[in-house]
Every structure is written in C-alpha cells, then in structure tokens.
Amino acid sequence: MLSRLAPTLLLLACHFSIQAETLPNYVIIFTDDQGYNDLGCFGSKTIKTPHIDQLAAEGRKMTNFHVPSSVCSPSRAALMTGCYPKRIGMHKHVIFPNQKHGLHPDEMTIAELLKQKGYATACFGKWHLGHTPELLPTSQGFDEYFGIPYSNDMKHPANKGKPKIPQDESWLKQGETFSAWGTPLIEGTEIVELPVDQRTITRRYTDRAVKFIEDHRDEPFLVYLPHSMPHIPLFVPDDVRDPDPKNAYTCVIEHIDAEVGRITDTLKKLGLDKNTYLIFTSDNGPWLRFKNHGGSALPLREGKGTTYEGGQRVPCVVWGPGRIPAGTSSDAFCTTMDLFPTIAALSSATPGERKTDGHDISKVLHGQSPSPRTEMLYYTSSGELKGLRQGDWKLLLPLARKNAPKHGKVELFNLTEDISESKNLAPEHPEKVEALKSRMTELDAEITRNARPRWSKS
Template structure:
C-alpha cells in the first residue's frame, strides 16, 4: 500500500477525491508554503512528539496528506531552500553549500526562475515573509526573483528579540520592501513573522490568486523563547534547552494557527494549497529529536534530509491520508504550478504529485540524489548508498543500506553486496555529470565535519559538534 486512510476521514477523503481541483474552469488555488528551520522529525504531534503539543499542525495533517517519506534536496539551510524555491536540483547552478557572505557570487544564480516568479508570471500576487538565505547581491533579493512584497531578513539567523540598533547588520536587520523595520516594532520574531503573514493575507490583491512563502527562523538557534511559554513548560520539560526548543516550536505552531485562521476568515482556506515542511532535519545544537532516523542536520543519513512534510488542499487533495512513497521538496514547485494551470515545466526536477495522491500507480521518484562537497548519496527504490571523499581525493568504502529492512541505517551491506553498492555509485556518478561543480566551499572545518559524522562507529550526536 502506498497510502493509508483513517476511518474518521474516509468520507471526507472520498468527497475530496471527487472534487480534486481538476476542473479547468475552477479558479486557481492560492498557494502557501510554510517552512520551519532545523525542526526535528519527531517534534510534531503527528510525527510522535510526546513532551509538547502542536495542535495547529496536527489539524492540518489530520485533514490533509502526511508524507511519511518526505525529503529535502539538501541537509543544510541555504541549498535546501534553493531546491525548494526552484523545483530543481540546486547543483544545477553550483549551489550546494551555505552562503559565504565575504565572497561574491554565492547564492541563487542570476536569472534563476523561482516558484514566486513563475506564479507571478501566471498572474499571482506574491509575498514572502521570514528567512531568505538565498543571496543578498543584485538580482538575488526576493523582490528581484518574483516576490511583489517581502518582509524578513536576508541572512540565515538572528536574535528573536529586538537587538541594539548598532548591532543591526544589513543581512540580519528586518526589512519590509527594502525599508528597515525598527527593532522596537518586532517583539518576538516568530510572532512578528506570523503577524506579518496575516497582514499580507488581509491586504492582498483580491483580484488575483495569492502566493505566500512563510519561512520561519524557528527553531534554529539562537535558543530564544517567550517567557510565558517557558513558564508553561517549566514543570513538564525539565531540560532547559529542550524547554526552550518546545517553546520555540509552540510559538511557530501558534503562527500556523493564525495563518490558517486568516485564510479561513477570508474565504481562502478551501482553495489554498498549503504545504508545511522543515528545511532539513533537526540540528545537534537545538535539542531537536529526529526519532528513528540516524544523523542530524548536515549529514547524508536519513536524519539529515528526511523531514516532517504535509500538504493540505480541501478542494484539491484527499483528506486524512498518509502517503508512504518518497517525495521531495522539489515537488512543491511543479505541483503548485500544475494546480495553477501553468504548463511550463522547463528546468524542473520535481514532479506534480497530484496524480499520485489520487491513485496513480508507480513512484513519483525512483531515485533521489544528494551532494554537498565531500559527502553524497543516492537512493534507488529502497536502496541507499553514501559516498565520502577523503582529503586526498580518494573515496572511502561506501555505506550501503536497505531502508525497507533497516530504516535506521544500522547495517552497512556494502561488504555483502558490493555489486549493488557499485551500481548505485554508478548512478550517482551519472547524475553528477549533469550537475555543476560546487560554486563555493565553506572551508576545511565543514568538510572535516562531514567526514567525521559519516562513520558507522559514530552513534547519535558524536562527531556532530560543528553544526553547519
């Protein structure tokens, strides 16, 4: 079985599948993409979190589609966002590391086509809120790549609380359509982003379909949380860092509730294709929990790139189903474009997931690929190989896993099945021939960290201390 339906939602799912948004005369859906930052796989109610609740996201999951085998195209922030927003392997433009702001030419390639620019061309009003992290040079700003309006920061992280004006850098200040937002107006950053998203929904051009990209910084470090939420968890979560993490995720869940309520209040929710996911797996430095998935952010283990992933579209998707075959963040762009009636698929590596959610046989992806400098991996069906390059340019013995029988990647089968390992390495090499080499590399610290964390002897968080 590729999907499972709960009895509670069976009738709703059948109704939705009969009204699947395939009517060419139906208005195009609004599109909302909500992205968490460094969220652990197990840190939502519907994925198994036991020490705090996420009711808003759980409700969306219960009424939508839960992708249990959902992945991002990279295990660190910036390249993952590039794959999501373009719908293509970020390696096609040499983008496989986080940005180096002291060097020019890092970030989105000039002229890159994004989900925002494609929807803008199709007549959508477009808005972005939150963390950008895709470049700050000319031609890379959100307003240059398809967003009509943008409120957020260009860099990858900053304080969640107002900071001294003298500490405001160009990349960490909050701007609204190129104008600096005074720090005194921000309050708690997650709440500010949520309120800004609601404001943009309320003030949208009502004559156009609407696209919103809401990219939270939560629960990425620094570990800053609201006092009321810390007090709420003071007895139930004794660990200080985990308590802060729970409070940060809770604030984000409250924001998701505010956004969905705004969509409902404005008569938009029924015809909004809403997707929620994390940019990568949980990180070692924020007390996140990736459950059974080995590894963390920055690794090619499942815990680095398998993420919580849900889609909700009452008029277009079945309700209350679980989809168990592999999908990727690169599928968001082609799925949204197809739902919007955009025929242009040029340059896309993702696929339209709508047919698969309505019963089409087969797998959306037979193969998935990942690469970041010295660490690369390919998955073919349920087989996965990880390839690590040493300092001298040679490659280690590969790591081979059968995810069907060994989802936690505990048993390296390369010695028992060298032919399978070699075949997957050949697939990886063939894929690389169509990709660009990395346009920039962060440095030896990060390369050595990747080498250290991809060893069978490394368990849990060992060798994960230098977190990208």
C-alpha cells in the first residue's frame, strides 16, 4: 500500500513545496511631482482617478507616507536603496545632463536584491540616477530599460539652449512644441529617439510594462514604472487632450490613471493579481509655482522643494488582493526607504551587509501591526540638515549661512493635531526643541561618518 502511495505523496510534497516557495511579483508606479491631494481617494474634487481609487477600495491607502527628499534624484536613490540620500552621496540636488555622477553601482538596488531570487526586472520611465552607461538601469540590476535618463525639461547633451515656452502655450501647441525639448529616449544604453515625443510617452511606458508582464507571467517579476509626468512640461496623447490649459494638470493625472488601469487589468486577466503587490506613489510633492501645470498638496503646507509636509508627504496606495486588507486606510508613519527591506522580507532575499535606513513594514501593509518607524530626518533639496520627525513631533531649524545670519526660524509642529503645520509650538516647548535637536544631530553624525560615495566619472 505504501509503495503504491509513494508517487502520490511525492507529488503532493512537491506541490506544497512549490506553493510555499511562490514569490510575489512587484509593480512600483512612481509619478513625478504629484501632490498629496491629486487623487480622488486622497480628496481631490477636480481630478477623476477611478482606477487608482479602485486600487484603494481593493487595497490600502497610506496617508502618512513620506519621501526623504523633496526633489527627484535624491528621492529616487532612497527608493532604490532603502537609504537616506546622504548615506549614499546622492543628497546634493538633482543630476543635470552636463554632470557625470550618479548612484554608485556598488550600492544594491531593489532590482539587484530581487535578482538573487531569480526575478525578471524592468524599468520603464524616468531614471534620473545617472545617465552614463555605467549608471543606467541595466547596470543597476534591471534586465530591461526604456525611458528618459533625467527630467523631461532637460536637454541632451549639456542642457543648453532649452526653449523658453510658456506652459500654457506649450499645452495649446503641444504638437509643435514637444520637439523643442531635447530630452532623449533610451533603450538599454542607446538613445533611440531624440527628442522623445512626450505626447505619447506615458502610454508607451505602459505598453512596455504590459508586454513585460505578459512575457514573464510564469516567473517572478519586478516592474518599476517611474512616469515622467506630471513634471513640466505637460503632455498627453492627442486623443485624450483637453485643449484648455487650465485643465492641463488634471488631464495628465487622469491619463496616468487610465494607464494604471491597463496595468491592473493585465494582472487580473493573467490571474497574477493575487500574487502581486502594486505600489502607487510619488517622488515628492507638487511644483506649486506652475499653478494649473502643477498639483495640490492640500491640506498640507507648501510643496516640492520644501521640507514641509507638502514637499515630502505623498499619496500612496498599496494593492494586493488576498494579501492587503481591502478598503483600509493606515496612518502608520512609513517612507519609501522602507520598501527595500519590506520587499526583501516578502521575497526572502538577502539585503547584504551595507547599512540602510529602512524598516520592514510588511506587517503594516498587511494591517497587522503599527509601523516600526518612529523617526525621519529632513534635508533640504541641496542636502543640508534641516529637521527631524519623531512620533507626532516635527522640528525644522533655520539654516546656517556662511558669513550671514541664519535664515528662517525654529519651528515645531505636532502633526497629529496640526497636519497643515499652521501653529508653531517651539516657543511653548523649548525642552522638546532641544531634545529633537540633539537627536537630529546624533542621527546625522552617524550618517556623515559612514557615508558612502556616489559614482563619478573623471
């Protein structure tokens, strides 16, 4: 009897072993300069985002989710590595086309983390972590890359001769003006289109993501989809363009939403939805000075380029049917740095011995526990130490200026009671100011001592 049952028992054992070792897929959608208020599920009354709202209805909305920088390159470096930008030498503002530095290839990215477990990996979109061949995604753990190497308002090769076109005019005549921006489109390490037709780029990124998912449906995969939009100049395909410039930003976000719908439809059609984590978030807050070409961070204060909440608290939706509790919202304090160790834990991958700054928030995403994160340092867009969040409290200090008085004032906010940072409590709580200042200095000193260099081409 046992001999006859042996093959069946062996097959069952193999089946359960395979099931136990099934690795989840990941889709990370990272928009550019999208504000906290720029989704229906985050309170927008003017922008319709039914597909992302549906993700929130089927998943988890993260309302206290942050990026560790208010500008592009440092923020993206933190997402990829789980580190403060200063720890990896990527904190001093963004990378321009005439600069030859970027994220050091010795750093481990999320893609390299997952390659250990046999994942297929792809990046479709804006990279902005270095544009020389040694620094592009295919040298940083991604099997495929299709996208622009830096912001869509930057010009190849040295950022010279950029057009001075008013944003409203650019939107009205986008069929004529897109060619004025000399931004390259790269496949692998080669420029394949110069200038890139920005009218269709959001859709083409999604086309590539959909095909990659279809091609790799039978193996674990990572799709990193960092959209170029809604960074100015704004463009959409002609068939979805609202000709009124007042609606330009709304039109771009609604187009991104439709393209997100194509991704989720593909996952559902292929039966991959229940084994996939999809994370939708932004690299920093909205570029407010561009008015109808920029978004909204309400009820938060300020936007891109600042250390106020509007610059670094971003919308985030996490979707994973059967894994993420549906229709839930979490105010747990989390950051993009936490995604690296979280994905490592979910995939049983080894993050290596290099010091990182993220926390495993997998239990937070699954609705099982509070966040392990209690603190976050604030640095300016140029990498200067500015403040500390600790629990409910947030301290921002005036910046020291060479041969000049400090700029600004000491500010202390209780974010639980005052999310808009409207009431400065520093005069009332000098002891809290001193305690946070001491801790801020201590944390930054450790990062400074152990900072690793960025890569630079001599």
